[in-house]
Amino acid sequence: MALPSVQVRFKDRFAERRLVAGRLVVAGVVVVLALMALIAQLFHLQVADHAYYSTLSEDNRVRIEPLPPTRGLIYDANGVLLADNYPTHSLEMVLDKVDDPEATIAELAQILTIDEADRRRFERLRRQLRRYEGVPIRLRLNDEEIARFAVDAHRFPGVDVRAELVRYYPLAEHTAHVLGYVGRINEVEMRRIDASAYAGTHFIGKGGLEKAYEDLLHGRVGHRQVEVNARGRVQRVLTSQLPVPGRDLHLFLDIYLQQEAAAALGERRGALVAIDPRTGGVLALVSRPSFDPNLFVEGISQADYDALLGSLDQPLFNRAVRGQYPPGSTVKPFIGLGGLAAGVVTFRQEKWCPGHYSLPGHTHRFRDWKRGGHGRVNMERAIVESCDVYFYDLAHQLGIDRLHEALAGFGFGARTGIDVAGELGGLLPSRAWKRAARGQSWYPGETLILGIGQGYFLATPLQLAAATAALAARGEYRVPRVVRTTRAPADAVPEATLAAGHSIAQARARDWEDVIEAMANVIEGPAGTARQIRHPAYRIAGKTGTSQVFSLGQTQRYRAEEIEERLRDHALFVAFAPVAEPRIAVAVIVENGGGGGAVAAPVAAQVIDAYLSRPQVLEAAGGRYDR
Structure with a gap:
C-alpha cells in the first residue's frame, strides 16, 4: 500500500519582512502626514489666525452690553414734575440666540399670558430691531410673572427679563400737547437716527418738547463688558462706562x-x-x-388709537x-x-x-x-x-x-x-x-x-x-x-x-x-x-x-x-x-x-x-x- 505524498511549504521570511516593512512605511507616512496636518492646523489656530479665533472665543465668554441713559425729567415753573421715569420689567428675546422664535413664544405662553396684541407687537418690532437686540415679548411684568419665568428661565436661552425706565406723565391730558410724548422707535426713525446713540433703548420723543429737545433729554449711551456662561447668563462685570443722563428741562409753563x-x-x-x-x-x-399721552409710551392699542383718530373732535390735533x-x-x-x-x-x-x-x-x-x-x-x-x-x-x-x-x-x-x-x-x-x-x-x-x-x-x-x-x-x-x-445732574447753575x-x-x-x-x-x-x-x-x-x-x-x-x-x-x-x-x-x-x-x-x-x-x-x- 502506497503512502500519500505530503507537500511541505516553507515560510519565506524575507518576503514577510518586506511586507511588514512596507506596511510600517505606509503607516509611518500616514502618521507623519497626520502629524503635519495637526501641526499645520495648530499653526493656523495659534499663530496665523490667532487674533480671529481668540476674538471668537472671547465673544463666547465676554459680551459688550449697552447701558441706556436715564431720560431727563421735565418740571414746570414751580418745580412740579410733569414728565417722570418709572421702572418696569419686560420679557425680551435676542433673536440671534433663539433657533425658533415662534415655538419659543408658544412655550412661553404656557407660563405667562401672551395675547395676540403682544404677538403683533413682537412681529412688528423684530423687523425693526437688529438680531442682537432684545425684542419685547411682554411688557410690564408683575412680580408674580417675573418669579414664574425665573423658575423655567433655563429652558429659554436668549430670553430674559429686562428692567428699564419708562416715561410717565403724571398730569396726562393737561400736558399732552405741550410736552408731546415718547414712543417706541419706528422704522422711519431708525433710518434717520444714529443707531449707536440709541443702543439699549427703544424710545424717542414723538412730539412737543419731547421731540424738540430730544438730543438734550436723551443723554449719552454707556456700555459694560460682562462675562457670560454657555447659556449667555451674566456671571460678572469686567469693565463699564456709565451712561450720561439726559438734561432736565425747567419750564416757564405754570x-x-x-x-x-x-x-x-x-x-x-x-x-x-x-x-x-x-x-x-x-x-x-x-x-x-x-x-x-401715557397710552402711546409703550405702544397704544389699536382700539384706543382708532377711537382717538376717529373722533370728530380731533383730540390729537394741537390747536x-x-x-x-x-x-x-x-x-x-x-x-x-x-x-x-x-x-x-x-x-x-x-x-x-x-x-x-x-x-x-x-x-x-x-x-x-x-x-x-x-x-x-x-x-x-x-x-x-x-x-x-x-x-x-x-x-x-x-x-x-x-x-x-x-x-x-x-x-x-x-x-x-x-x-x-x-x-x-x-x-x-x-x-x-x-x-x-x-x-x-x-x-x-x-x-x-x-x-x-x-x-x-x-x-x-x-x-x-x-x-x-x-x-x-x-x-x-x-x-x-x-x-x-x-x-444736568452735575450742573451747579442751570x-x-x-x-x-x-x-x-x-x-x-x-x-x-x-x-x-x-x-x-x-x-x-x-x-x-x-x-x-x-x-x-x-x-x-x-x-x-x-x-x-x-x-x-x-x-x-x-x-x-x-x-x-x-x-x-x-x-x-x-x-x-x-x-x-x-x-x-x-x-x-x-x-x-x-x-x-x-x-x-x-x-x-x-x-x-x-x-x-x-x-x-x-x-x-x-x-x-x-x-
Missing part, C-alpha cells in the same frame, strides 16, 4: 395756570395760549380736547400751534397801528359808518356786523365797538403791500419759532402769494376782507398770543419759549435757553399808548364788546373777534340757532394785563363758539385772574397792581 385754562375751556373745542410779555415765556398752552383760523377782529389793533405808522390816518380822525362799505366806483357792499352802522367813529371807537367799516376803509387806504408789511411785523404769516415741535405758520396773503398759489392777481376787495381778519388770512392761537404780547410790550417782539432752563426777538419800530410811542388805551376801553367802556370781564383790582386791555366758518350772501343774515353747530362762527379774544405793566398776554379761540365777547373773553379773564391773583405774582408786583 401747571396750575394750565389746569385753570383747561377748566375755563371746559368741554368746548378750542385753544388758549398765555405768554409773559416781559420774557416771551409761555405760561400756558392748552388745546382742547386732549388725550392721555394751539397747528390750528389755523381767520383771526377776525382781533387783528384790528395791529392794523390800526400800521395805519398810524404809515400816516394814512390819525387816532382821532373820524369816518362815517352807515353799516356798509363800497369801493369807489363799485356797487358791491361790504357789510358791517352792526346793520344800522356806528355813525361817526374814530380809531378808538372803531376798536372799542369793532367797527368793520372803519377798517375796510383803513385797509383800502393802506393797500395790500403796506397792510401785509404791518401785520408781518407782528409775526403773522410765519412760524414764531417756539420750542414745541410741529408748529404751523398760518397764512398772511400778499400779491406774490396769490400769484404763486392761485395764479391770479390780487383784487382790491380782498384787501378789505383782510382788513377785518377774514378771507385768506389764517393765524394760529400762538401767533395771536405772541403778537398781543408784543403789543403789550410796546413793540418788543419776543420769540415764545416754553423751556426756561436746562440742567443753562438758560436762548431768548430771541426784534423791535417793531413802525409806530411812535404815543401810538402804542393810544391803541392800548382803546383796547382797555373794550373792557372798561360802556359800549365795549367785552365789558362784562372788567376787574376791580387791575385793568385789562383786549380785543374781541368772531371769524366766519363759511361766507354769507349779500342778503343773508347770520342766525346761529339755524346753523349746524360745527358751521357756527369761531369766538376769539386777545388780551393782556395789567395795562400799565403787563405780566400776562392771552389769546383764546373757542371753535364754533359764536361771539368772542360773550364766549372767549370770559375764558381769558378767568385765566388772567388765576395768574395775577397768585400770591407769588402779586408779591412780585409789590402787593398791588398799577392799573
Whole structure:
C-alpha cells in the first residue's frame, strides 16, 4: 500500500519582512502626514489666525452690553414734575440666540399670558430691531410673572427679563400737547437716527418738547463688558462706562395756570395760549380736547388709537400751534397801528359808518356786523365797538403791500419759532402769494376782507398770543419759549435757553399808548364788546373777534340757532394785563363758539385772574397792581 505524498511549504521570511516593512512605511507616512496636518492646523489656530479665533472665543465668554441713559425729567415753573421715569420689567428675546422664535413664544405662553396684541407687537418690532437686540415679548411684568419665568428661565436661552425706565406723565391730558410724548422707535426713525446713540433703548420723543429737545433729554449711551456662561447668563462685570443722563428741562409753563385754562375751556373745542410779555415765556398752552399721552409710551392699542383718530373732535390735533383760523377782529389793533405808522390816518380822525362799505366806483357792499352802522367813529371807537367799516376803509387806504408789511411785523404769516415741535405758520396773503398759489392777481376787495381778519388770512392761537404780547410790550417782539432752563445732574447753575426777538419800530410811542388805551376801553367802556370781564383790582386791555366758518350772501343774515353747530362762527379774544405793566398776554379761540365777547373773553379773564391773583405774582408786583 502506497503512502500519500505530503507537500511541505516553507515560510519565506524575507518576503514577510518586506511586507511588514512596507506596511510600517505606509503607516509611518500616514502618521507623519497626520502629524503635519495637526501641526499645520495648530499653526493656523495659534499663530496665523490667532487674533480671529481668540476674538471668537472671547465673544463666547465676554459680551459688550449697552447701558441706556436715564431720560431727563421735565418740571414746570414751580418745580412740579410733569414728565417722570418709572421702572418696569419686560420679557425680551435676542433673536440671534433663539433657533425658533415662534415655538419659543408658544412655550412661553404656557407660563405667562401672551395675547395676540403682544404677538403683533413682537412681529412688528423684530423687523425693526437688529438680531442682537432684545425684542419685547411682554411688557410690564408683575412680580408674580417675573418669579414664574425665573423658575423655567433655563429652558429659554436668549430670553430674559429686562428692567428699564419708562416715561410717565403724571398730569396726562393737561400736558399732552405741550410736552408731546415718547414712543417706541419706528422704522422711519431708525433710518434717520444714529443707531449707536440709541443702543439699549427703544424710545424717542414723538412730539412737543419731547421731540424738540430730544438730543438734550436723551443723554449719552454707556456700555459694560460682562462675562457670560454657555447659556449667555451674566456671571460678572469686567469693565463699564456709565451712561450720561439726559438734561432736565425747567419750564416757564405754570401747571396750575394750565389746569385753570383747561377748566375755563371746559368741554368746548378750542385753544388758549398765555405768554409773559416781559420774557416771551409761555405760561400756558392748552388745546382742547386732549388725550392721555401715557397710552402711546409703550405702544397704544389699536382700539384706543382708532377711537382717538376717529373722533370728530380731533383730540390729537394741537390747536394751539397747528390750528389755523381767520383771526377776525382781533387783528384790528395791529392794523390800526400800521395805519398810524404809515400816516394814512390819525387816532382821532373820524369816518362815517352807515353799516356798509363800497369801493369807489363799485356797487358791491361790504357789510358791517352792526346793520344800522356806528355813525361817526374814530380809531378808538372803531376798536372799542369793532367797527368793520372803519377798517375796510383803513385797509383800502393802506393797500395790500403796506397792510401785509404791518401785520408781518407782528409775526403773522410765519412760524414764531417756539420750542414745541410741529408748529404751523398760518397764512398772511400778499400779491406774490396769490400769484404763486392761485395764479391770479390780487383784487382790491380782498384787501378789505383782510382788513377785518377774514378771507385768506389764517393765524394760529400762538401767533395771536405772541403778537398781543408784543403789543403789550410796546413793540418788543419776543420769540415764545416754553423751556426756561436746562440742567444736568452735575450742573451747579442751570443753562438758560436762548431768548430771541426784534423791535417793531413802525409806530411812535404815543401810538402804542393810544391803541392800548382803546383796547382797555373794550373792557372798561360802556359800549365795549367785552365789558362784562372788567376787574376791580387791575385793568385789562383786549380785543374781541368772531371769524366766519363759511361766507354769507349779500342778503343773508347770520342766525346761529339755524346753523349746524360745527358751521357756527369761531369766538376769539386777545388780551393782556395789567395795562400799565403787563405780566400776562392771552389769546383764546373757542371753535364754533359764536361771539368772542360773550364766549372767549370770559375764558381769558378767568385765566388772567388765576395768574395775577397768585400770591407769588402779586408779591412780585409789590402787593398791588398799577392799573
